[in-house]
Amino acid sequence: MSQNPSPLRVLHVCSEVFPLLKTGGLADVTAALPPELEKQGCEVRMLVPGFPAFVNGIEDQHLVTELPSRFGARKIRLMYGKMPKTGVPVYYVDAPDLYDRPGNPYNDSDGQPYRDNHLRFALLGWCAARLAEGFDYFWKPDIVHGHDWHAGLAFAYIKALEWHTGKRMVGTVFTVHNMAYQGNFPAYMFSELDLPFSMFNADGIEFYGQVSFLKSGFYYADKVTTVSPTYAREIRDGEQSCGLGGVVQQRQADLVGILNGVDTATWNPRTDKRIEANYHVRSMTGKKKCRLALQKEMGLVEQNDKPVFCVVSRFAAQKGLHLVVDGINAIVGNGGQVVVMGNGERWLEDAFRHFEQTFPGQVAVRIGYDEDRAHRVFAGSDVVMVPSRYEPCGLVQMYGSLYGTLPLVHRVGGLADTVVDCSLENLAENRATGFCFEHFDYPSFESAVHRAFALFDKQTDWKKVQKRGMKLSFGWENSAERYAQLYRLIRVVA
Structure with a gap:
């Protein structure tokens, strides 16, 4: 002071x-x-x-x-x-x-x-x-x-x-x-x-x-x-x-x-009154309850053996969400689920609604932004996708980390400054906090998605990365x- x-x-x-x-x-x-x-x-x-x-x-x-x-x-x-x-x-x-x-x-x-x-x-x-x-x-x-x-x-x-x-x-x-x-x-x-x-x-x-x-x-x-x-x-x-x-x-x-x-008084899974159950880095039981509650709320099949991927975003060209549209088939094909919340460009709204209809129980979409629901989505998901073409800072990836929801990001702007990729070297040094892809194209994005599935199958490693992210200092x-x-x-x- x-x-x-x-x-x-x-x-x-x-x-x-x-x-x-x-x-x-x-x-x-x-x-x-x-x-x-x-x-x-x-x-x-x-x-x-x-x-x-x-x-x-x-x-x-x-x-x-x-x-x-x-x-x-x-x-x-x-x-x-x-x-x-x-x-x-x-x-x-x-x-x-x-x-x-x-x-x-x-x-x-x-x-x-x-x-x-x-x-x-x-x-x-x-x-x-x-x-x-x-x-x-x-x-x-x-x-x-x-x-x-x-x-x-x-x-x-x-x-x-x-x-x-x-x-x-x-x-x-x-x-x-x-x-x-x-x-x-x-x-x-x-x-x-x-x-x-x-x-x-x-x-x-x-x-x-x-x-x-x-x-x-x-x-x-x-x-x-x-x-x-x-x-x-x-x-x-x-x-x-x-x-x-x-x-x-x-x-x-x-x-x-x-x-x-970020406002860590508002965005804190230990004290957040908007979510189903509170949890913290030493006791993650509440996150499992939040996942189940999110699946029920969104009409998804209740499962815990594959990751839930989420998007909380404006639907704008900057946000790179066409990569998510292209990748939903691969996520669902590997047994994952997708929760999308946001609004903006009509073609993206229509595309996400189409997948919700095509994959009932595996894809859920809510058009519009709801602050309370955003907290529930972060708490109940396993991976938050932020594939932006550019991102001056980004807050979503920080919210994800604090809630034990691993960010999957394009390595640009503030995303590069706040997420450390789960490379073998970073995993070995206990530095990894999420998944980064270098090139703004679908193959690079898809590779990051596959790495998320692979790490989720190794729950011991997953939990280490999860807890590393939750311990990060993102306060003001x-x-x-x-x-x-x-x-x-x-x-x-x-």
Whole structure:
């Protein structure tokens, strides 16, 4: 814990936070990191858009100030309250014209991005800059830490203020959770953002003739972080750079890979109230009960001599689930079972449903995401498949390890940083925690599946690997300490 008598005041800017709003792993990160930073001596607050889930869920709300109409919002209020359970202080931007919409916070009922998303998230960034400027008389941040493209414009607004005043105002950190989601908009929309025209060029937020919110964060933040060390290396060039390799290389000295953690209070089989029976590394009886309960819940044949493979994922091209589709015949043919939960691309939903109908009692599919069921799936399965084409960090493989469910992963990004392959050498050295495949193709994936079956047949070895994974430290303590150290490096001293 920091011994600094003056605590670092840190404002996290993001678009979703569990349990109030979650569409992906970002919400888990923004929920778990701030409480851990408080243990490091930081004084943390959050800034989020006034989506209905936040407006209805934040506790002890009161008005900070009313703002003039801006970015197409006729009425804007900056509100303040507390997150449920953790009590982390949070501001939200109450702008009904921009945020009070049912369903997905980013897309309309047809699944298309809202046409005014550039204004919706410009307002979020603009409010972050106002807070950095001292808009709340009672609290001014030392650090503004933005997450993903939704917060990217905050750094342009802060930089514009610094240019105007001639002095550095606040330390800034931008975390890229996924380079593929960039927040790119047509060039003509730049005029609606109230930024200096000089920012719309290659040395700014222009990206191949478009406005890029992600590039804004990359270019104007003091430090840029990614969510795993391997991903920080991968985004420098090639496919993983998503066209931004030049600016990544330009900011290389300020780029840091800090592995995400998981909330080990929520994801802990010893205390998890969502699962059939609790268990821990020295007593695994409860996991057998969880497997049986999962098989009953999902309508699978009750068996224990072959592994249960699971998928808990968005159905997106990034996730490599076509490899799972191609591999289900082999898994079932070897006596295994498959549990799939998630939603997304229609062809994947249809493909998984087809296998459920083709192999009743061996394949079970639940379209949609259910947090409680996710816990039961991890607890009751033997192998969790994460065959992503790329994966900045990934949390699913960590949840699997903690629940004694061996990850089967493509060796990329955070998957490479968190899973050690069950090679003969790694088994002999008691380092193995799962199954990794190198090449993003079906033969490589299938080979890993066959190795999972082979190890499962050797239960003594299987249990060693299982327990090794359950003992891994995936909590936020180390990551939070690294973020706190980074904040201290860039803190603006008055």
